[in-house]
Amino acid sequence: MRARSTALTTMCVAVLAASAACGDGGGQPTTTAAEANRRVEEYAVKVREALPANAKYDLYASEEHGDCSDPSDNGAKGRVIASRSYQVRGLPADRIPSYFDALRAWWQSHGFRVLDNTPPHEFLWVENTGDAFRMTLKANSDGELFVIATSPCVWPDGTA
Template sequence: MSEPPLTQAQALARVDRLVHDTAAALTPKPRLELVASSVPFSACLDGGKSESQIVINRAYWLRDLPKSENMSIARQVRAFWERQGHVITSTGGWQVGHPSIGGESRPDGFVLALTWSAGDDLYLAATSPCVWPDDTIGTASGART
């Protein structure tokens, strides 16, 4: 029996949990500041999915961290994701002190990112797979909530 489709609300909860759990594992502890532009959902661009589906994304600046800790933070993020069983899909910028890490959560395939930005700031982000907007569950997807 297949799992029911993930709802928009469930995807949002999972995105937030992925970011917050990662931040909670870091030393020193960052203050998370929501990147406002990450709040609106986006169209699903997966060619095999319905154009009516969306992806949920959230990005958070890691605040109150010394810039000198960026490399340590990146190493901690990578280690935490690996301990959680997530797959590291890309890394970059390590040799110049501008670390970025891409990953995919297991078992559910959410995209994970730690990204360096100009100003020597880091942010954590997570993006859901394509999901049906909450107002279409049970109609467009053929599923019931």
């Protein structure tokens, strides 16, 4: 149960952090919620290129129209976020540092910048420099891995 709680907490942190990164949101057009969901899923699938082919991915949590009314970002009400959290199974826990290294290299070569890597080989958080979508790789003390993808705040239909 502790592992589920840790993963859920990590997902919530990633979602809230993505919300805070959205700026004021104003009335500026954004991508639609449908497009945000498509991209979140695309990133979550594409990043698998960096991990061994025998890895299995179980959908752990999903938000298609998650609330993006984080009061700390001073953003407009009514925006939403998309997110997916996958538990990665079937990989040896003793190789976790190599998975972090592989994902860091993959993300950096695919237009992402590192936002946080503390502690190393336990938490890695990145943001796409082109569209502000964020991803996280998290390992817990039980040797479980989670990959999380989150959109920035968007208007459901692309406009305020």
